[in-house]
Amino acid sequence: MSHTDPRSAFPEFYDNPIVNAIADIPRWTVSDSDKMPINTRELMTTGRLWGAHAISDECLVTLDELTGFLPTAANNAFYLRAQTDGFLVLDIEKTCPPEIARRMLSIPSLYGELSMSGKGYHLVLPLPANFWDFPIATGKKVLKEANGYYEILLDHWVTFTRSPIPAGRLPVIDYEPGAWENLYAELAKDAVEAPVADLDFTAERPDIPRIDTILDLMTRRGLEKTLDDFRGDFSRYEFSTLGVLYNRLGPILIAIADAVPDADFDASAKSWLIYEAATRLLPYRDKHDEIRNGMPLLLNAAYSLVARRLGDKAAADSRA
Incomplete structure (x- = not known):
């Protein structure tokens, strides 16, 4: 294999089942040094470096297309849609007190990595059992903790560094059952309804032709x-x-x-x-x-x- 093959350089990321489950969704690109997701389609066809203006294959690609085109990319950015993809990302900031971070790191994740600073963490977690108990929160892009220590991404860009968490940083404390649901509830319960278009939904099936x-x-x-x-x-x-x-x-x-x-x-x-x-x-x-x-x-x-x-x-x- 070539030394530029990202799959051999970052096996924990590319061999991960959750990453493989979303690999074929055309919502992948690379974030530049200013954390701007780029329009990979534009770069592939014209060589011009533009920002991604649409969350679709108009601008974005599959993971295989991305690794084939930019094998030495510094990161892999994915646009997460929690309700479609079935998972959330817990973004633990580098400012988060170590004892709080350790508690969150003890929650079993589908995938975990270091953030771009190397001092924070990204944890991919399944939708908590109480996800639908907070209908306002389900429509949010991000749920933020009051001190800025961590946030939960629902409909948002995730810039995967692909850098595994060193074993020495992983806590040895036992997982507390319900910890993920409790953490989600703490942020979701404070979500405030934002102005949205008034969609006429009905719990009774309307008359649908054909x-x-x-x-x-x-x-x-x-x-x-x-x-x-x-x-x-x-x-x-x-x-x-x-x-x-x-x-x-x-x-x-x-x-x-x-x-x-x-x-x-x-x-x-x-x-x-x-x-x-x-x-x-x-x-x-x-x-x-x-x-x-x-x-x-x-x-x-x-x-x-x-x-x-x-x-x-x-x-x-x-x-x-």
């Missing part, structure tokens, strides 16, 4: 990834599936537009279509019957996903 045809088209192909790709984590598998179905739905609605020219596939209709398609493709779990914000778990998750994607689009349109 619903059977649309659902058949959405579910004609099975899922490329299985539960094993997510290390048996049902939540991450299910949230990833909702994202896949959202991406399938767009082209289908465009394709049938001529057949139902007066149809209004609003946010509520899209959410219900994603939810019903998901129930066809995903194995049933008792947890699906749990109610979140007056809706079944998966329907609530579908609504949250649609709201987030529409919010992203509105923000992008306002910058255009």
